[in-house]
Amino acid sequence: MDNIAGQKSGLSLVTNIAVFLIVLAWLIPTVGLFVSSFRDRDQISASGWWVAPFSVELTYRTRADATPSEVDGMYVIEGNIFETGEVRDSFESGESSIAAYGLRGREPGEFEAGQEAENRDGGTILVNRDGSYRYTSAEPIDEDGPRVYFVAETPPEFTLDNYRTVLTADNMDRAFINTLTVTIPATIIPILIAAFAAYALAWMDFPGRGLLIAAVVGLLVVPLQLALVPLLNLHNQLGIGQSFVGIWLAHTGFGLPLAIYLLRNYMVGLPRDIIESAKVDGATDFQIFTRIILPLSFPALASFAIFQFLWTWNDLLVAKVFLPSAGDSAVMTVKIADDLLGSRGGDWGILATAAFVSIAVPLLVFFTMQRYLVRGLLAGSVK
Numbered sequence: 001m002d003n004i005a006g007q008k009s010g011l012s013l014v015t016n017i018a019v020f021l022i023v024l025a026w027l028i029p030t031v032g033l034f035v036s037s038f039r040d041r042d043q044i045s046a047s048g049w050w051v052a053p054f055s056v057e058l059t060y061r062t063r064a065d066a067t068p069s070e071v072d073g074m075y076v077i078e079g080n081i082f083e084t085g086e087v088r089d090s091f092e093s094g095e096s097s098i099a100a101y102g103l104r105g106r107e108p109g110e111f112e113a114g115q116e117a118e119n120r121d122g123g124t125i126l127v128n129r130d131g132s133y134r135y136t137s138a139e140p141i142d143e144d145g146p147r148v149y150f151v152a153e154t155p156p157e158f159t160l161d162n163y164r165t166v167l168t169a170d171n172m173d174r175a176f177i178n179t180l181t182v183t184i185p186a187t188i189i190p191i192l193i194a195a196f197a198a199y200a201l202a203w204m205d206f207p208g209r210g211l212l213i214a215a216v217v218g219l220l221v222v223p224l225q226l227a228l229v230p231l232l233n234l235h236n237q238l239g240i241g242q243s244f245v246g247i248w249l250a251h252t253g254f255g256l257p258l259a260i261y262l263l264r265n266y267m268v269g270l271p272r273d274i275i276e277s278a279k280v281d282g283a284t285d286f287q288i289f290t291r292i293i294l295p296l297s298f299p300a301l302a303s304f305a306i307f308q309f310l311w312t313w314n315d316l317l318v319a320k321v322f323l324p325s326a327g328d329s330a331v332m333t334v335k336i337a338d339d340l341l342g343s344r345g346g347d348w349g350i351l352a353t354a355a356f357v358s359i360a361v362p363l364l365v366f367f368t369m370q371r372y373l374v375r376g377l378l379a380g381s382v383k
Contacts, residue, residue, distance in 0.1 A: 055155055060150055174328065176332055255308050306369055
């Protein structure tokens, strides 16, 4: 009775849960990057994105820069540590409290808030939880004031500074144009070549066709890293090394095996009667290809175009190998990796922001053509 038409399968719940978990696994990192792109660098280093709406304990250093006065032979400075010049901007958005403080960078939380401690020159220091402090010294206090370290509950801070840094970086607009210059031809060229090759492998009989199909399948598993240096040497010998033409051909070569494989499998599933009828009517292979195969294969072509566009747009390795290192030719991924993040890449706020800026165009392409992607992937599943 479980297989009666119209009844819901007992596995539907399991399937829905599995799909939900897969979507969640992909969505959580994306949400994390999005939240981190609006956070301050210090808060990102101190806590995870999931606690972004809450206060974070951060360590600061500042100088007690209030005007000193002399009381009973001692020099005294009183004020609020949150209002000192070095940290004032960090505490404008809300209430904060001091958890601990100290006079040495090695032990910024040596004393608890509200605990009076002796300093090295015979005086005392007291920092309360509300930030008020009193520093006394037996010796005159210089104009800069004493150095104080403290651990404070910092209110959550969301800012657009990361986006301003990324979008206003030098030559970022040029890098965006370079990325389009690389991606569009590197998507169109392999589609044009693969479409002809896929039709030949699917509907034309010639010696060695099976070997060619096997070779295409075998090329799918060859790591592109193995071909980088030999291919660059070949480009240098041909005079197209480290140029846009060179990177177009490199992306074409790396993308062709998958393109031919996908398109050939799709074209094989097209109705044979249509093609045979066209041949009976006197149509040539080129006419069949252009007037019948290409229109019917549009979903598969669009599916590969999406994959190739996304892969080429987000590429870093091939761009660093086949394009000059000069800034005028850098694509967005190289610009972000080399100029904004540097060699260490420790600024997670900039990294998260750059990720969202760089995926804006791929997201637009994906959502515009997603219906063709689904049709192309499901082609042949239902007759």
